[in-house]
Amino acid sequence: MTRSSFAPVLLVGFASLALFPAAARAADAPADESASNTIVVTAQRRSEDAMKVPVAVSVLTTQALHDYQSAGADTLLSLSGKVPSLYVESTTGRIFPRFYIRGLGNIDFYLGASQPVSVIQDDVVEEHVVLKSNPAFDIAQVEVLKGPQGSLFGRNTTAGIVKFDSVQPSTDWNGQGSVSYSRYNSINADAGVGGPLSSDGSLSFRLSGLYQHRDNWISNTYAGPSDDGTVPGKNVMGGFNERDVRLQFLAKPTDALSLRLSGHYRDYDGSASIFYRGSIIKGTHTVPDNFDRTVVAYDEAQNNPQAYKTHGISLKADYDMGFATLTSITAWEHASGFSRGDTDGGAAANFGGVAPNICAVGCGESQGRLRSLNQWSQEVRIASPDTGRFKWQLGGIYFDSRDMTEFDQRAFFLTSNVLGTTPNPNNWVLLRNVNTSWAVFGQASYQLTDQLTATGGVRVTRDEKDTTLLKTANSIANVSTFGGATHVNLADTKPSWDASLLYSASRDLSFYARVARGFRGPTIQGRSAVFNSPFTTATSETNTSYEAGLKSAWLDGAVHFNLTGFYYVVKNIQLNGNDSNGNGVLFNANKAKGYGMEAELAIKPVTNFSMNVGLSLLHTEIQDPNVFAQTGAAGGVLSQTVLNPVVRVGNNYFAQINGNTLPNAPTFNLNISGRYDLPLGEGQGRLFVGGDFNMQGKVNYVLYKSVEYISNGNFELGLKAGYAFGRYEVAGFARNLTNKTNLVGVIDTSNYRAGIYNEPRVFGVMLSGSFR
Template sequence: MNSSKLAALLLAGAATLAIIPAAAQTQIAGGPAATDQADDSNTVVVTAQRRSENTLAVPVAVSVIRPEQLHDYDAAGGDTLLSLSGKVPSLYVETSTGRIFPRFYIRGLGNIDFYLGASQPVEVIQDDVVEEHVVLKSNPVFDVAEVEVLKGPQGSLFGRNTTAGIVKFDTAQPSETWAGQGSASYGRFNSVNLDAGVGGPLTKDGSISFRLSGLFQHRDNWISNVYTGPSDDGTVGGHNKLNGFDERDLRLQVLAKPSDKLSVRVSGHYRDFAGFASIFYRGSILPGTNAVPASFDRTVVVYDEAQNNPQAYKTHGASLKASYDFGGATLTSITAWEHASGYSRGDTDGGAAANFGGTPANYCAVGCGESQGRLRYLDQWTQELRLASPDTGRFKWQLGGIYFDQRDNTEFDQRSFFLTSNVLGTAPNPNNFVLLHDHNFSYAAFGQASYQLTDKLTATGGVRVTRDVKTTNLLLHPNFVNLAVPVTAPASSYACGTAQYCRLSDTKPSFDGSLLYQVSSEASVYARVARGFRGPTIQGRSAVFATAYTTADSETNTSYEAGVKTSFWDGRIHFNTAGFYYVVDHIQLNGNDANGNGVLFNANKGKGYGAEAELDARPIANFHIGAGLSLLHTEIDDTSVYAQVGAAGGVLSERVLNPTVRIGNNYFAQINHNPFPNAPDYNINVNARYDLPLSDKSKLFLAGDINVQGHTNFVLYRSVEYTANGNYELGAKLGYAFGRYEAAVFARNITNNKNLVDVIDTSNYRAGIYNDPRVFGLMLSGSFR
């Protein structure tokens, strides 16, 4: 987006913010036109401190996404998690591995590692259960009550791997009275999206109740593979062969309240997903520019391998949450188990090697590539005990402990594993894979307390001590002989005892402290300092290339934040703003080696600072607007760290803006002072809705939303090509509402904008990943209670 367009957008936003207070004041003072809207929906309640509290009393930057917003974003069958990207200030979500691997970033801090065992500094929590593994993080959200985005380290109450923050999902719960909601849509590409939940009492007195929830999504294949040449693994192209999907999810919750003091909730869920890995378009990024070519066509690929990128996963799990109120304190126990298995296969060079030079005898000299990650099984067990004081009184406290245990067998298969011929110059090798056993266990004790020093001033502090242990063991290959892995990596990257086995551990404290001053019933100010901890990480996938594991030591993030929260005109206007500065010591980074394999390493420090502002307003009857802005600067601070740069045959594949060093045919760029990957320097989001009443119960409405993303670097080094600037998407909905039910037409990505959202920076592929094209359709939604 050029500067004139951005200036116009910012001016329009400023004008909107200027008009809203005046309009609200006029309407509220104007008598008959000022319909009373002061109800429960005008109070924003969050659980950022494990209690239900008015957000004005919470000294943490928290953004809330409501269920009706999610329904709009997902109407076209969009991924329920990826669609959150940019919808609140400082939240970014992307993937280079398809729906089973969303990567989250808050305030610029995240992890671009595509390894199945990768850790992330943003934790995902669904109904009080931590979803640690990247596949578990991909479990869709549906029949949601509320989504909270907690920004900055959350190390005292929520634990390790929250150095950037938390995305917290609370689903609709069982109720003593009958209630339900549903949203159904149908659109282009035969896209279907059904999200529904219903529940009520199972006994006459309501002491036992349930909630049954489901999600079904479908889209037909809409990308054609036009390759017609030879294939060493039998891949056959054709019309509309890729990028459809089927998503089937079910959840059942049963809540028992045998007395006023005891409640027990049992929950079980199941997921069955079949679709495709991310689509890479080789050569779609032109040298010397980051502009998407006008001739680029998202509906066509030329794949000679990988059987058109299939992906399929199944997950299921169960949890038991029990709470007992002793009067002076409440004891809560949360026991949970999660299981997952599946695979993802992709043509990693993003195109047919035959189209990029060479002869049939050496096509692969200019680039062939496919790989598969298979999670043979994953089991995660968690147990948390928490004792908390009542929510009333000047002094509040809570303390507890948690145990976490995760085990998996993960397989990585490389190209020759799949081959049945060697027309393109590579002989089949059924042993070109590795099988790894990973084990991660952690335990922690924590406590937090807050004290109301005066009627207006409250101090809060918490501390947590965590022990985190990770091991990776190379198992046996199909011939039941140990697959030796030579120690070829530099000693600084190799922290494991043998070539087959690696064990890393650490014990770290984390903490937070804050002061909140209640200026009035409509405004509060706060200041917060917090430290979070991300445990050490092992990159075992390197073994498939007969190279040693790479590792990264623990990182800690110390964050300083201050903000203002307001809710005025009877809750019609909510406006929050915050500024922050953080330093990550031993920040964990991930680059690529010559094989396109992820390589872990630590830099000395990473720094970030910025500001956020968020508005939610109902200034006049029948009009609602939400807007958010984040401004961000991030920076790697280490003069000694380098990242490998995409090159082939000793020739750089892009225009690198950092100093580089050549070693053999490989190039390494100095990344000191570079921004973090996937950390937009600004983000703007606006959503609005206007209702035109037709009667007491019916109305017409028009709703829309826009997200604009600033300059974003996709890799660790600076280059002209691997960036985006001014990506934007528009959505709209026009419909008719009768009571609690709505019928509408919708469109997502109205302008059919082609946004570059990720890249593959190895070799000379210059492969990009792009957003979905325009989808339009019909939508029905409603609720009852």
């Protein structure tokens, strides 16, 4: 058996071990034995009933995650739309998910891009975009915290937090797993198992793993000349291999001290995002009836390779001093890898190009390569006990991220010039990026009366960015023509804060109001140097957010209903557009406003039926009459039907974006999921059927308004049906059951009009379960 074939067998076998060690005991256990009608969250760094937390927070469970990812879907991108106000997308494959909460995110595909949504995995902030792509597996719970959360968590954030908590080591043997097989030879195995390592329970462990595989399923039909030696063929792209493992140890040498040591490793390879050139027809945003996701015509980019490796280690120490608990979290993360893409999404010869000047019409390929990244973070905090009328927390964090990032442009890869561009091995740049940050923070809450609690927090953050151009994109003669500054340093220090009131009308009904200020530090965009253009920068932005809502539970927790209304103003908002080279350009607009509502309903009227419904409504608006964004154009002709006023400068066009919505901010999001179990009799198990549905309103993918670069009414339906016995299930499933083709991203450059689309319909079978 080869090494490559041994890895999936080993991981699938590991999943089986997690599923079956205690089958005899689990056969008689009810499926919901561990279910509780109380929803516990850690939105304030304490384990609390969600009813008592004055923060809008949505929760995703392990079972839901297994269903969404059953066909091998990306564990992060598959979360998009699954709770109100959460949107996730990528134009750079699985190594670069971009998160948006309440419309706030960043469309920048630069490897050093700053994001207003923070990702926390097991108490460790993942700041770099590649670290944010670390898959979520063997997860106990996902919490989506909405609005600025800067006073307690990790780094400062203006939009919110997506917080992943994996299953922790325990003194009892337990495990869970899910294994599925589906179309395109797709395999998804997610499992974890753990228990005590000592007889007195002072040492325990948890071993977790994820394996995902899909065969290539997209064919390259291009038969013309290629300047970089790309060879077409049947089923040459679209596949991937995802291999992840995590090992945790929990030691409790004394009753007061606990130590959790965690290490993880990721090895991923797969296709970069697939762009389909010309799939967006000018004058319409509907997907063509003859569109086929299984076929492209790429003349370059070696069929889109992509690969990354990450690993890290963290140590969390808790010491109970009686009057307070001292917590330290020390973490190190490392990443390296490369991406590549045919960014024009097709062969220029098929779109009017004639050799030898064919690439005047548009050829494009590029690669962002993270040579190395090292991220260190140290957090220390001290917190009062969870009891009593007065609770408090104080702490500080230091963050240090350093990377070497290379950008390679088209001429770097070429071996001939049949298509009109001479190979240039010097057409690449090397950047060194350093980001350091420190913060001190504190929060206190006081129960003013038996029903009214006031909470306030404050944080002061220093954020510094430093980018140095170590190697310029030189001419064929290796002569530099770069005229900009080769070193840029930006820094800022600002406070963040929040204040809230929570009124508990009863044990099952509470009202809250919250105002919060978030801060995102200055940002540098260095990728532009690969086109010999100067760096672009954006200064700090702040978000002041207001929200109020109610949280309720009825019928002894059988019904939960939450409702939130919000309004925010982001001053000096950081935005990102593209220039004529497809180059990311950073700039600030005066402000952006947003308002809307979120509603969540969870019902379990009887033991065998449950349903969850979520709805968010959103309006966003950029407010700055003096800000313009470049639009796609070629040869002095607009490539889209632009609905904003435009100004022409040479062969380029710039659209006024005042009044436009923010990109990737759906006007509404509806998610519905449910499940019904039919008992077959005492000791005979049960049949079940379940499903999930997501629909999104109008989404604009770029800063300017156009007929083409929007979608409206995207939806997907998933179904699952099978047989359950105790804690174990075997089921058939379908993802994207109707085979709906949804536009989910665009490349806004030249005349490409290239779109990115969702995955096609997939059928499969799944085996899942748990023991304890």
